[in-house]
Amino acid sequence: MDFGEFLSSRSSEILFAAAQHFSLVAQSVVLATVLAVAIAALVHRSSLGRAVANSVSAVGLTIPSFALIGLMVAPFGFGVKPAVIVVVFFAALPILRNAIVGLAGVDPALVESARGLGMSRLGIFFRIELPLAWPVILSGVRVSAQMVMGVAAVAAYVLGPGLGGFIFQGLSRLGGAGAIESVVTGTVGVILLALILDLLLLGLGRLTTSKGIR
Template sequence: MLWRFVVDRWDQIWFAAWQHFSLVVQSLVLAIVISMLVAFLVYRSPRFSSIANGVSAVGLTIPSFALIGILIAPLGFGVTPSVVVVTFFAALPILRNAVVGLSNIDQSVVESARGIGMGRLRTLFTVEFPLAWPIILTGVRISAQMVMGIAAVAAYALGPGLGGFIFSGLSRLGGANSLESVAVGVIGVVILALILDLLLVGLGRLTISRGIRVSK
């Protein structure tokens, strides 16, 4: 029974769940930093913005399983290929939303900020970024849900997380506790995805001013 399987392996499940959550959160933070740096560099140029959006679209068509397999050769097994793959896929929706959010800000607002003496960087961080943040955060939430599942696939490269239960169950399908193992991995990933999304919703309420929320 599933309940007995969970009780007997609770320590393993809890540790794997924590590793999974940690992998996703750390990769998500890294993806946000990379995506924002790229977005800040390209959003003022229609040409480079189009290239960034194109890269985001094409990147999402790459099968995560195939990319992990390719990275095993140069990076080996373990945490490193898992972080690279999860970060790569996490960065794509964030980059797209960041470019769109920053590019679509009303230029009259930007010009007003510059008109009262704000420099380019100050305008970016105190005016443009806060206005674009709701759209960027939407991209972060999309990424978080997407890579929570991709992190499970990283178990193919012996990465950390709940994917180990899924692959272990699938490898001995029909054997004792195989379905329970798969179920624990899948249900665990779904629960972690819901928890992370709730945390991001809370982050949005803390970081998006009420005026911007109302206007949206």
């Protein structure tokens, strides 16, 4: 079986797995962004809070994704739940670091001026701090999205959804018919999805960032 035949014979399965993979990563990145920005909003004014959050982010990135996914089997079993937990965890780490940097870099004079005008703490955050920090935060989101595309593929080890299933299926029967084609399909598919998501995030940045701070 050549590569073209493999693609044509399993096209519907490949497209379904690609859609699942993209959905898992996109939804996890959105959830991770909300969590990371919320944590950054709470700690960015405290030097101790920033140090702890940055340390957690740095240490968290050293944890092997395969090992963490394996550890999630005992409490959560196989399937979507452990995959989502692990992908969200890894996705949040770069975003948290960038969110802290972005929010801490907002000019304190602007915040004080807003306070002087009677703006509430939430109003200052959503109307001044977050918009000014958003380009830095979005850079972290883009890095995070690229990174967890691969993590989501590894999640197939616990029967998580996505293209990782093709990679593990191929690796489990190397030398057999269609094994290499299966691995290549999963790998190339993950790369293409990463490029597509990055382009979408780049477009989102242009739509959501004021021209004055691009």
